[in-house]
Amino acid sequence: MNVVDLLITIVVVTILVTIVLAVITYIAYKLRLARQPPEDPELEGDLRYFVRFLPPEVGQGQDAHATEA
């Protein structure tokens, strides 16, 4: 095998191996993504340092006061 043939082989193999590697990495990325636990909609927007204040719903127990006329 002369130098030109060797270089041709290197170029062709590099191209094909790179494409295969890229496809494998893309699939690995997708698998990593699929393995992540799904986002809990209950936790969405939760803050670590603050407690979200939820006002009591009107009509629940004696805390709800009717406006006096």
Added chain:
Amino acid sequence: MRRRRGILASLLVVEVMVVATIVFILWALRSPPAVQAFLVRLVMVSLLIFLAILFIRYFALLWFAYLGHAERNVFGEAKAGELPPISIIVPAYNEATVIEGALASLAGLDYPELEVVVVDDGSLDETLSVAAQWEGRHGSADFRIVTKGNGGKAAALNTGIAASKHPFIFCMDADSRLEPQTLRKAMQQFHDPSVGAVAGNVKVQNRGRVITNLQALEYIEGLNLPRRAQGFIAAVNIVPGPVGLFRREALEEVGGYDTDTFAEDADLTLKMVAAGWKVVYEDTAIAWTEAPENWLDLVQQRYRWTRGILQSLKKRKGLFIRPFPDFPLWLSAMEMGFEAVIWPILNVYAHLFFALVALLFGAGELLLYWWVLLTLLDLVAAFLTVSMEEESLSLVPFALIYRFFFILFLDVVKTFAALEELFNLGMGWEKVRRVATTQVTH
């Protein structure tokens, strides 16, 4: 379920393309010698056309970039009295490992009056407590920390803009580090009242590994070179997330950042160009950023960039068939689409096709000459661009594996991302892991 269907559909399209290519080659192999000779000639012509497109693209970029480089600093540096105050917005989500370095670089800026608004976007790590230690005056900057429920980067930036007060707004990432002169250099471009935004020069900080050195070269040759060329005609199409200075008036006119794409920087830039503002590039306004250090994180980043850019373009579908009256916007969008999607897909397909033809028809020498030409071109372009940016010449040898490995690898990922966007597959904002490569003392 929808995601799985989308992946299958993407893989199906790729498979069809590969199978069609193989069937064509097998058919060609069984054809009479005259037909085979014709096909080899056809492949030669295709190679030459591909090469010609690549050469034209490269030389146009290099020429305009050179012109942009030659006329830089035309306004000269602004004096302290001429420097208007700037609000710096730092959106941060789970950036505890890197945000201190970013804030320390802001405290060291050489600029007379600054306001820093750190927007904690509902981080689940120590970002808020780390940032809170910086509240108050540091150097010439007043630091304020704002926190909100997690809503994405665009919403965090809008919150910061609403909470800020100065007539110029600098947006950056929480993993970026600015040079002391960055804001002074960027501000000099606003001598022109029609300039709405200045894109700065992003450089890779964490060098030393092959993957980060390749990205360092890519930022210089693949990202900054087009930006420099676009800057010459004042139509930069992406003001990058780590370093962008905006006129508040322009930002407010276009309504700030939209929250419906994953490339809020590209989307905002297109909105500004559409509104008639000039968007320019300042190569001496430097921000250092942390590049992904492993291949999976790199895939994740480029996947998001490509889909985000496509989402921005999809919002302006009608534009592609109407170059007038808004020609600068049409040009920016076309260039963005070509660089982000059309060229990568063409590049992958061409490499695959030429490699298979070389193997099966014995046209290997053609492929080798093609490779030698492209690699020489890459080496020259790398040398020129690295020299223009006064960067280390040790990056130039990486041009040897830049196109046939690194760019091809990224283009395959971009092809998949483009296909997924085509099938409207859902996606989430998955964060690239941060490593924190520098120590900060304050």
